[in-house]
Amino acid sequence: xxxxxxxxxxxxxxxxxxxxxxxxxxxxxxxxxxxxxxxxxxxxxxxxxxxxxxxxxxxxxxxxxxxxxxxxxxxxxxxxxxxxxxxxxxxxxxxxxxxxxxxxxxxxxxxxxxxxxxxxxxxxxxxxxxxxxxxxxxxxxxxxxxxxxxxxxxxxxxxxxxxxxxxxxxxxxxxxxxxxxxxxxxxxxxxxxxxxxxxxxxxxxxxxxxxxxxxxxxxxxxxxxxxxxxxxxxxxxxxx
Amino acid sequence: xxxxxxxxxxxxxxxxxxxxxxxxxxxxxxxxxxxxxxxxxxxxxxxxxxxxxxxxxxxxxxxxxxxxxxxxxxxxxxxxxxxxxxxxxxxxxxxxxxxxxxxxxxxxxxxxxxxxxxxxxxxxxxxxxxxxxxxxxxxxxxxxxxxxxxxxxxxxxxxxxxxxxxxxxxxxxxxxxxxxxxxxxxxxxxxxxxxxxxxxxxxxxxxxxxxxxxxxxxxxxxxxxxxxxxxxxxxxxxxxxxxxxxxxxxxxxxxxxxxxxxxxxxxxxxxxxxxxxxxxxxxxxxxxxxxxxxxxxxxxxxxxxxxxxxxxxxxxxxxxxxxxxxxxxxxxxxxxxxxxxxxxxxxxxxxxxxxxxxxxxxxxxxxxxxxxxxxxxxxxxxxxxxxxxxxxxxxxxxxxxxxxxxxxxxxxxxxxxxxxxxxxxxxxxxxxxxxxxxxxxxxxxxxxxxxxxxxxxxxxxxxxxxxxxxxxxxxxxxxxxxxxxxxxxxxxxxxxxxxxxxxxxxxx
Numbered sequence: 001x002x003x004x005x006x007x008x009x010x011x012x013x014x015x016x017x018x019x020x021x022x023x024x025x026x027x028x029x030x031x032x033x034x035x036x037x038x039x040x041x042x043x044x045x046x047x048x049x050x051x052x053x054x055x056x057x058x059x060x061x062x063x064x065x066x067x068x069x070x071x072x073x074x075x076x077x078x079x080x081x082x083x084x085x086x087x088x089x090x091x092x093x094x095x096x097x098x099x100x101x102x103x104x105x106x107x108x109x110x111x112x113x114x115x116x117x118x119x120x121x122x123x124x125x126x127x128x129x130x131x132x133x134x135x136x137x138x139x140x141x142x143x144x145x146x147x148x149x150x151x152x153x154x155x156x157x158x159x160x161x162x163x164x165x166x167x168x169x170x171x172x173x174x175x176x177x178x179x180x181x182x183x184x185x186x187x188x189x190x191x192x193x194x195x196x197x198x199x200x201x202x203x204x205x206x207x208x209x210x211x212x213x214x215x216x217x218x219x220x221x222x223x224x225x226x227x228x229x230x231x232x233x234x235x236x237x238x239x240x
Numbered sequence: 241x242x243x244x245x246x247x248x249x250x251x252x253x254x255x256x257x258x259x260x261x262x263x264x265x266x267x268x269x270x271x272x273x274x275x276x277x278x279x280x281x282x283x284x285x286x287x288x289x290x291x292x293x294x295x296x297x298x299x300x301x302x303x304x305x306x307x308x309x310x311x312x313x314x315x316x317x318x319x320x321x322x323x324x325x326x327x328x329x330x331x332x333x334x335x336x337x338x339x340x341x342x343x344x345x346x347x348x349x350x351x352x353x354x355x356x357x358x359x360x361x362x363x364x365x366x367x368x369x370x371x372x373x374x375x376x377x378x379x380x381x382x383x384x385x386x387x388x389x390x391x392x393x394x395x396x397x398x399x400x401x402x403x404x405x406x407x408x409x410x411x412x413x414x415x416x417x418x419x420x421x422x423x424x425x426x427x428x429x430x431x432x433x434x435x436x437x438x439x440x441x442x443x444x445x446x447x448x449x450x451x452x453x454x455x456x457x458x459x460x461x462x463x464x465x466x467x468x469x470x471x472x473x474x475x476x477x478x479x480x481x482x483x484x485x486x487x488x489x490x491x492x493x494x495x496x497x498x499x500x501x502x503x504x505x506x507x508x509x510x511x512x513x514x515x516x517x518x519x520x521x522x523x524x525x526x527x528x529x530x531x532x533x534x535x536x537x538x539x540x541x542x543x544x545x546x547x548x549x550x551x552x553x554x555x556x557x558x559x560x561x562x563x564x565x566x567x568x569x570x571x572x573x574x575x576x577x578x579x580x581x582x583x584x585x586x587x588x589x590x591x592x593x594x595x596x597x598x599x600x601x602x603x604x605x606x607x608x609x610x611x612x613x614x615x616x617x618x619x620x621x622x623x624x625x626x627x628x629x630x631x632x633x634x635x636x637x638x639x640x641x642x643x644x645x646x647x648x649x650x651x652x653x654x655x656x657x658x659x660x661x662x663x664x665x666x667x668x669x670x671x672x673x674x675x676x677x678x679x680x681x682x683x684x685x686x687x688x689x690x691x692x693x694x695x696x697x698x699x700x701x702x703x704x705x706x707x708x709x710x711x712x713x714x715x716x717x718x719x720x721x722x723x724x725x726x727x728x729x730x731x732x733x734x735x736x737x738x739x740x741x742x743x744x745x746x747x748x
């Protein structure tokens with residue numbers, strides 16, 4: 001049985017509030033420049049917020065344990081859901097783990113190589129959750145396959161862009177933009193189409209979506225933002 | 241006149257118009273998908289808006305906002321599932337109309353009502369905001385401190401059934417906002433300062449990744465629960481006769497006017513929000529319909545008025561909600577907090593100075609909002625048969641790409657180095673989990689975010705007020721404006737539990 005956040009969170013908040021209060025009390029009592037001694041200093045608001053945080057958390061703990069009010073009376077029903085289904089809990093855990101794994105591998109392995117298997121794992125998890133079918137051994141091949149295909153698509157797109165610009169087919173920014181837009185539109189249409197089919201039924205769709213979406217994201221983000229997403233693994237092209 | 245020309249020059253350029261169109265479509269799509277909210281849409285577009293000039297960036301965010309508010313009526317009408325809480329009151333009559341084969345008319349009525357309500361609220365906003373803004377010149381630091389307290393108290397007490405949880409979240413938001421460098425003394429307020437110095441954590445927690453985490457990623461995690469409910473069946477929509485007739489519109493004029501008034505007024509009250517406005521408007525329409533001799537007809541079994549009233553009100557909330565943001569820097573809900581954050585990040589401080597120094601930007605915001613509403617209306621009508629198809633996209637396929645987009649959005653916030661980008665992604669992921677746990681425990685997100693955004697403003701004004709009063713902490717109760725705000729905050733906090741207790745049915 002999973003512990004209910006409704007019961008656990010007030011205790012966590014109380015501990016957090018006390019810890020924060022200790023931290024705030026430990027701050028230097030400096031005042032702003034030129035102040036003749038009236039500035040309450042950088043500790044004042046942190047101490048106040050720490051007191052409020054721990055006091056309310058304590059009140060919630062006392063109310064829930066000593067008075068024993070029902071969750072419905074204490075606002076647990078506003079956003080809170082019923083007790084977590086084990087499958088849902090597993091799926092949430094996998095999503096969080098994939099997110100953390102993505103963060104861990106992002107810089108060294110590059111966006112495309114990590115995003116594709118991350119997408120595939122999450123889509124497969126959702127497929128499993130929706131249908132509750134038993135897992136097949138060959139599912140494990142989908143994430144690495146998505147990664148390889150995604151890198152190949154990215155390389156293909158970059159090679160195509162380089163070829164077009166070197167052969168003089170692309171003359172001027174407008175034409176380049178038009179080609180990029182056409183490419184994007186076509187790929188987006190494909191992705192949308194495949195997303196529509198990426199239900200519990202179609203393993204191939206999951207593979208295609210996972211493989212196509214990351215290169216598309218790179219095209220859009222690197223075209224729109226000043227920051228460049230690292231595309232290739234660091235051992236191929238070092239990430240700066 | 242020069243201001244108008246200058247504002248038009250900011251809005252009526254191809255790039256901004258394209259952004260408004262793109263934002264409107266995105267908003268409509270997000271609004272139409274149950275579970276994906278206006279807040280999430282605006283959050284996702286926040287990093288993009290930061291790369292644009294302030295006028296264009298705000299135009300994009302506002303277009304997504306109004307699009308999502310309007311789009312929420314689609315699933316409410318077709319499936320009986322509101323896209324977000326703004327459309328809760330639309331379900332009853334809207335879905336009844338669908339069941340009786342009038343889905344197209346219900347969608348058309350919702351689109352028209354959204355346009356009318358939205359434009360009416362923008363007109364009120366444009367009329368009253370310049371009048372209200374100079375009043376805030378009379379506010380000193382003590383008044384501004386208590387104004388922030390009032391905003392937090394209002395949002396904390398209304399956003400959850402339990403005001404204590406709202407207050408706790410607001411305090412948590414303020415506490416986290418205090419981390420980083422103190423603006424007055426340059427002191428590093430962070431545990432293990434020697435370790436933190438020189439890292440991205442030195443400047444505190446970044447606002448945009450935090451918003452992306454608590455609104456975007458937490459929503460993806462919450463939506464996992466919906467996967468088990470299966471796919472939905474969407475009815476076919478006829479393209480003809482999507483609007484109510486002129487005679488019907490004439491009968492509805494009073495419902496429309498009052499709903500627009502209710503929506504604008506409620507939207508301007510911090511913390512009240514659209515879900516209150518739609519029910520008030522719906523109930524008012526029912527009262528009007530029940531009067532002897534009323535030509536509106538009974539509401540509740542598939543009446544156009546039952547769609548018109550809530551849809552007019554929820555779009556009127558969007559304009560009304562901007563009033564306290566632009567004049568007092570006081571957001572009324574989560575989207576308002578993000579819009580305020582977007583302005584502050586761009587270096588634009590709402591208040592009287594904004595109206596005197598950047599009148600063209602203010603006017604451009606009004607214009608782009610009105611234009612966004614018109615564009616949303618056009619797309620709603622053109623896509624009356626298309627947008628319902630969005631509902632067929634399986635839930636299983638939505639979450640993972642959105643989660644990835646959230647992380648990419650956090651990475652690309654300011655075009656910074658890969659180290660800062662990675663740090664931002666970690667903050668987004670971490671606060672996604674925090675937001676998920678908060679929501680699972682029934683803790684409201686809006687006060688947390690509002691506390692985080694208003695925390696620095698509150699602290700600066702708090703310290704300035706006490707310094708100006710030469711150390712007298714009673715300044716907050718001796719200044720009449722500050723005292724008024726404090727009393728209002730106390731009323732807000734204590735009135736609601738008392739009212740709930742009084743209204744609770746007694747056991748027989």
